[in-house]
Every structure is written in structure tokens, then in C-alpha cells.
Amino acid sequence: MRSRLTVTLAALLTVALAGCTQGGKPADSAKSGGGTVELTMLTFETPNLPASLWDSAIARVEQKVPGVKIKKLVTPNVDRTTYAKQLASSGQLPDIMIAVNPQGFAEGGQLAEFTQDDLKDFADPTSGAIKGKIYQLPTNAQPQSLLYYNKDDFAKAKITAPPKTWAEFLADCGKLKAAGITPIAVGGGGQDTFASMYTWVGTVGTDVYLSDPDFSKQITDGSKTFDDPAFVKATDKVAQLAKLGYLDKQGTSRSYADHEKAFRAGSAAMYPMGSWFATSADNDKPKFGVGVFAWPSDDGKAVVPNLTGGGLSVSAKAENVDLAKKFALEWTKDKETSDAFTKADGTFNTIKGYQPPADMGPLFKETLAIYNQAVKDQTVTPALSIEQGDNGLPADMTVPVQQIAVEVLNGKSDAKAAVTKLNKEYASLK
Structure with a gap:
């Protein structure tokens, strides 16, 4: 576990999501006749992460994934996992979820598994594995x-x-x-x-x-x-x-x-x-x-x-898993989105090659230095x-x-x- 946690950190938060090609509708069915598929995305809001931040990021990434329209859902409090379970119990598990604990959902076959190719850009692609499989992108350390x-x-x-x-x-x-x-x-x-x-x-x-x-x-x-x-x-x-x-x-x-x-x-x-x-x-x-x-x-x-994890999961029965995956990958690669969440919520990005904004504040830099020293000393738990x-x-x-x-x-x-x-x-x- 300790080695799993000691990810290389030049960086901070990206909230990423991805899905795999199992389950859901095939990608071509969504765009027949030039149509658009609507995918639900479960988010949460805090003083650091207001609605405007989510809205701008979603709109930006939508432009990069033709055929996708995101319907944002917001948890009534920051307990995303409990709320997702409530939705799942009534057959309304969102297509895409951020920072929802995959345990229980994964074992019940409710989440799409991420492939090794999906995970190739992550510093620690095995983090958070459940029986050797990844159901939530290990996008950031917090x-x-x-x-x-x-x-x-x-x-x-x-x-x-x-x-x-x-x-x-x-x-x-x-x-x-x-x-x-x-x-x-x-x-x-x-x-x-x-x-x-x-x-x-x-x-x-x-x-x-x-x-x-x-x-x-x-x-x-x-x-x-x-x-x-x-x-x-x-x-x-x-x-x-x-x-x-x-x-x-x-x-x-x-x-x-x-x-x-x-x-x-x-x-x-x-x-x-x-x-x-x-x-x-x-x-x-x-x-x-x-x-x-x-x-x-x-x-x-x-x-x-x-906590290393907190990324996005995709429902195995998403309206269109292929398009959810495309949206996920674009979200992950979009530097403006990554920078916005880094500046807002102080998480340490574990995507290879990501660099945080140069103008991050002094307390953030002090915090990052403490974490990096703990990684070096193997005192991350x-x-x-x-x-x-x-x-x-x-x-x-x-x-x-x-x-x-x-x-x-x-x-x-x-x-x-x-x-x-x-x-x-x-x-x-x-």
C-alpha cells in the first residue's frame, strides 16, 4: 500500500473520468441521424467548488466531444457515495460519477472497468484496485x-x-x-x-x-x-x-x-x-x-x-459508455480544466506530465512540500x-x-x- 501511495507528484488536481466499452449503447447509435446523447454526471459543490466551476468545465469539454450533452446532477451534501446508492436503488445510477467510492458498486457489476490502455497516462494505474481491476480513475492524491x-x-x-x-x-x-x-x-x-x-x-x-x-x-x-x-x-x-x-x-x-x-x-x-x-x-x-x-x-x-483516487467512475449501463469514455479522456487531458480544479481544491494531480499552475499560492506550495517530503520519507499512509x-x-x-x-x-x-x-x-x- 505504501508504494501504491507514493505517486510521483509534480502536480495537482485533475478530476478525470473514463469508461470502458462494456455495457451501455454502442457509440454509433447515439449519433444516428446526427443526434446527441445525454449523459448524467454526478458532481458535488463546496465553498471551493461552486456550480460555476463545474458548469464551465463541463461546457468546455462538451465542445471537444461531439455527440455528448451532459446533464449535471448535484449531491445534496458532500456524501457522494450515499447519494449515488440512493439513486442506484431506484435504477437511476448516473452515467458518470466523481469521487464516489466504487466499493459495492463494482462488485455488483454496476461500474465499467478501466482497461490498461485507459490507464496508461496515470502515475499509479493500479491504485484503488478491487480484485485486480480499476473502476475509478486514480486521478489525484489528496x-x-x-x-x-x-x-x-x-x-x-x-x-x-x-x-x-x-x-x-x-x-x-x-x-x-x-x-x-x-x-x-x-x-x-x-x-x-x-x-x-x-x-x-x-x-x-x-x-x-x-x-x-x-x-x-x-x-x-x-x-x-x-x-x-x-x-x-x-x-x-x-x-x-x-x-x-x-x-x-x-x-x-x-x-x-x-x-x-x-x-x-x-x-x-x-x-x-x-x-x-x-x-x-x-x-x-x-x-x-x-x-x-x-x-x-x-x-x-x-x-x-x-487519499489517492477521487476520479470518475462510469456506470456499466451508461446511456453510451463509449462516449462517456471519450468525454472522460478529454476532461483528463484538458489543461484548463485541470488547472481550474487545482487552483480551487488543492489536490495533487497524478497524471503523468501534468504541471500545476506556476502562480499557485504560498500555503499550497507549503502543503505540497510537506506531502513530497512524506513521499520521500515513506510516511504517507x-x-x-x-x-x-x-x-x-x-x-x-x-x-x-x-x-x-x-x-x-x-x-x-x-x-x-x-x-x-x-x-x-x-x-x-x-
Whole structure:
């Protein structure tokens, strides 16, 4: 898994999609009589990725693929996978989907497989494989659980440098609290429970996945359970942060957008988040200086949990799989589209030869440098609850894990109770 994650990075985001020639209608049938085939495309919107960005990219690529008209669908929240499952249950699985976990869909024969020829332009064409086959393009790497911090708050608390070890991190949290500053922002309100995960993703990355990158696979094959000592230790670290009063507990009632707004307004000194915040802060600078550092570990290794994937999948029963594939490839190759998403959402493109825009902001460059160093040091790990392919937890575990994370952050659950619930949730899925 570690070698799978260490993709060569000169670059950042491209959201790409592709399909294969199985299933659907043949390409020629769509254009008989000069007609146009309409393909549905499931997207999602965030403060970084507004409707206008999607619309302009879709329109641009449509011009390059004669015979295709895209009907954009938008998830009601950022949980694309759950929404796609709801659509699939009523026979409405979109023709094209972005950043939807392929697990379950692939095994059920609902997704088109990508061929080796389709994947020839990817730095790591085997990333996210399910039983040796690729159903979602491994288009970008997106570091998780980086710690973005308010430099003014650190100065007020007389913290002269970001912590590297867990002991230093706890000491700095104590200094911030003593100075009247909430140390760590957390989120997870409403339907945005994903924002609850970043402290837990960080501790599991350092205490579990760094030494045992196949942990989730071992959960799946039954050789381990969530009450494994290393996992309990990682979970207890989060519970201790809550017990010590180092978390902004009000944050667990905030939506993702409000969570970011609160940090920008000074709700806490540190904001555990993904690399997309770097471009958000570069594009709309907060009133204070923002720095970034990797999640601290017991021995000081800079660990970076990461998602490699997030590209597009194509329904095996798409209105026209061949044309969906053509649209996908053009989307992938279109530099203007790639650059627009890189600037907006701070992901690291894994398409061979792609170079990010030269005018990317300073926080983005700092974030990229941290990731590149972790690649060099082999301290890139999977990210809890969004692991990919055969090395990932079942997609149906994602929401329960997030909900349990909220309980830990709120101090309503300790490590023992949390892992007990996880084991029960997993057993119920089996």
C-alpha cells in the first residue's frame, strides 16, 4: 500500500473520468441521424467548488466531444457515495460519477472497468484496485489531516515553532488553552459528519497505518478487530484531546462550510483539514497568517494520511459508455480544466506530465512540500474511513465511523466504547 501511495507528484488536481466499452449503447447509435446523447454526471459543490466551476468545465469539454450533452446532477451534501446508492436503488445510477467510492458498486457489476490502455497516462494505474481491476480513475492524491494553524495565536501563546512529536503537540495545546485560545477546531454537524474525522485520521495514521498499512484489509479478512491495541491507542488520543478541553466542541454542530468560516473567524488555533484548505486560504486570505505542519507522531516522523483516487467512475449501463469514455479522456487531458480544479481544491494531480499552475499560492506550495517530503520519507499512509480498493473498509462503514468520531470529539464516548461500536457496526455489515 505504501508504494501504491507514493505517486510521483509534480502536480495537482485533475478530476478525470473514463469508461470502458462494456455495457451501455454502442457509440454509433447515439449519433444516428446526427443526434446527441445525454449523459448524467454526478458532481458535488463546496465553498471551493461552486456550480460555476463545474458548469464551465463541463461546457468546455462538451465542445471537444461531439455527440455528448451532459446533464449535471448535484449531491445534496458532500456524501457522494450515499447519494449515488440512493439513486442506484431506484435504477437511476448516473452515467458518470466523481469521487464516489466504487466499493459495492463494482462488485455488483454496476461500474465499467478501466482497461490498461485507459490507464496508461496515470502515475499509479493500479491504485484503488478491487480484485485486480480499476473502476475509478486514480486521478489525484489528496493529503488529509494536515494541521493548518493561526500564526497569531501561536505567537500569543509563545509557541515559536510547530510541534513535531505528540508530546510537543499536547504541550502546545496546553499553552494555547492557558492563553485563552481554543487549541483545535473540529467539525461534523448535520450531514457533514465527514468533517469530524481529521483528528482520528491523523492519530490512526501515526499509530496504526504507518507500521501496518494493511490494517483495514486485516479487519476485512477477520485477522484483526478494531480493539487492536494500536487502534485503541490512536482512538484514546482523540478522546484525551476532548477530555483535556483542547477541542472546539461547538464545532461538531457546524456544517462543513460553517466549520471553515469559524476557523477563519478565530474559533481555534489549529484546523485539521485536507489540502483543499490551502487553496481556499490562498484564494481568500484570513485576517491572520496561516501556516501548516504534518500530523505529529510519537517519534517525530511527519505522517501524512492520504487519499489517492477521487476520479470518475462510469456506470456499466451508461446511456453510451463509449462516449462517456471519450468525454472522460478529454476532461483528463484538458489543461484548463485541470488547472481550474487545482487552483480551487488543492489536490495533487497524478497524471503523468501534468504541471500545476506556476502562480499557485504560498500555503499550497507549503502543503505540497510537506506531502513530497512524506513521499520521500515513506510516511504517507491510508486515511481512516476512505481507504481505497481491496485495502479499504467497506463503503457502508464510512458514515458510522464518522458518527462515532463525533461522539468521541464531544466526550460522549471513550476509546473502549468507540471500538466496541465499530466492531458491532462491522459485524452488522457482514
